[in-house]
Amino acid sequence: MAQATFKPEDQKTQHFNLLSGHSIPAVGLGTWxxxxxxxxxxSTAIIEAGYxxxxxAxxxxxxxxxxxxxxxxxxAGVKRKDLFITSKLWCTELSPDRVRTAFNNTLQELQLDYLDLYLIHWPFHLQEGASRPPKPGEVLEFDMEGVWREMEKLVEENLIRDIGVCNFTLKKLTKLMDFAQIMSSVCQMEMHPGWKNDxxxxxxxxxxxxxxxxSPLGSQGGGGRDLIHDQTVERVAKKLNKTPGQVLVKWALQRGISVIPKSSNPERIRENIQVFxxxxxxxxxxxLCRIQNQKRVLDGEELSVNKEAGPYRSVADLWDHED
Structure with a gap:
């Protein structure tokens, strides 16, 4: 895939434009x-590092x-309008009658008056208290259109600036686009040189x-790739006098996408945004693009796949048999 144009600017102002006309900062802090x-x-990310x-979620x-x-x-003086805060609607709340309550709970926990971005976390509906893996009947019918309509209402009421999806397949994204009155501004997904998601x-x-x-630095669980110690990544980092993490973040930015590396280490938090x-x-x-793909088993797969009862009897079923 072609390398995107990405002009180096001050890290606090580097953004990508969204369909809505709003913008999203190129590098964010993940909190998983x-x-x-x-x-x-x-606090470290915002005050010390400039995120x-x-x-x-x-x-x-x-x-x-x-x-x-x-x-x-x-x-301490940071203006709300200068922050971009994303949260996600969990699987047990994927029913039209539960969207607003879930959203209000999130606003209350975050002590905010609005969200910049609200995403459907996973595109399957779980019964409250569902097992891992789910028992028969614990994966419920997902009224995608009904849920999206409720999210659209929150946008119309200026409680959310943008809405989007996470962990969607092409099939599910196409279904959403067929009925959406407010288009998904963002699609969040796992992506790194070990799973390029082209x-x-x-x-x-x-x-x-x-x-x-x-997971722009690689996925270290479920059979994924520890890219921080990948030989190609280390070689490029040494050549450029950068950290492996900075090289991986920069690879994503040059594809034209934003990233949300997670860390609780102050030094790593500061390093990960020094990519401009x-x-x-x-x-x-x-x-880096030639690193072999090796997709990991995600939490959503453990949550949704029941080999005996379905409706997702395999990882391939969940991902609509898309590569």
């Missing part, structure tokens, strides 16, 4: 598995900690949907 350190990580994009169990940090940084990236770009990559003012040379970008 941040635990009790989430408030410190968010303006924070990604969280109800399912991460850290929204209250993130909210404490957001309140503190705004009291088909989804191309489809989103063709539709004007911006892509945000989670320099470029990966073409030969190094292409070398």
């Amino acid at each position: 598995k941040s635990g009790s350190k989430a408030d410190d990580a968010v 303006r994009h924070i990604d969280t 109800w399912q991460y169990g850290v929204q209250e900690e993130v909210g404490v940090a957001l309140r503190a940084v705004m009291q 088909k989804m990236l191309e489809a989103c770009k063709n539709s004007g949907i911006h892509v945000t990559a989670y 003012g320099w470029e990966l040379p073409k030969e190094d970008f292409e070398a």
Whole structure:
């Protein structure tokens, strides 16, 4: 895939434009598995490192900690309008009658009046308290259109600036686009040189949907790739006098996508956004693109696949048999 044009600017103002006319900061802080350190990580990211994009979700169990940090940084002088805050609607709430309550709970936990971006976290509907893997009957019918209509209402009421999806397939994204009155501004997905997700990236770009990559440094669980210690990544990092993490973040930015690397380590948080003012040379970008794909087993697969009862009897079923 062609290398996107990405002009080096000040890290606090580097953005990508969205369909809505709003913009999303190119580098954000992911808060998955941040635990009790989430408030410190968010404060470090915003105050010390210059991040303006924070990604969280109800399912991460850290929204209250993130909210404490957001309140503190705004009291310290950071303006709400300069922050971009993303959260996600969890699988148990994927029913039209539960969307608003779930969203209001998220706003309360984050101590905010509005969200910049609200995503459908996974495109399947789980019964409250569903097992892992789910028992028969615990994966419910997903009224995608009904849920999306409720999210659109929240946009119309200026409670959310943009809505989008996470972990969608081409088939599910096409279904959504067929009925959406407010288009998905963002599609968030796993993406790194070890899982390039080329088909989804191309489809989103063709539709004007911006892509945000989670796990941009590689996935270290479920058979995924530890790219921080990949030989190609290390070679490029040494050549450019950068960290492996910076090389991986820059690879994503040069594809035209934003990234949300997660970390609770202050040094890593600062390093991961120091990716402006320099470029990966073409030969190094292409070398990273040649790293072999190896998709991991995601949490959503453990949550939804039941080999005996379905409706997803395999990982391939969940991903609509798309490569």
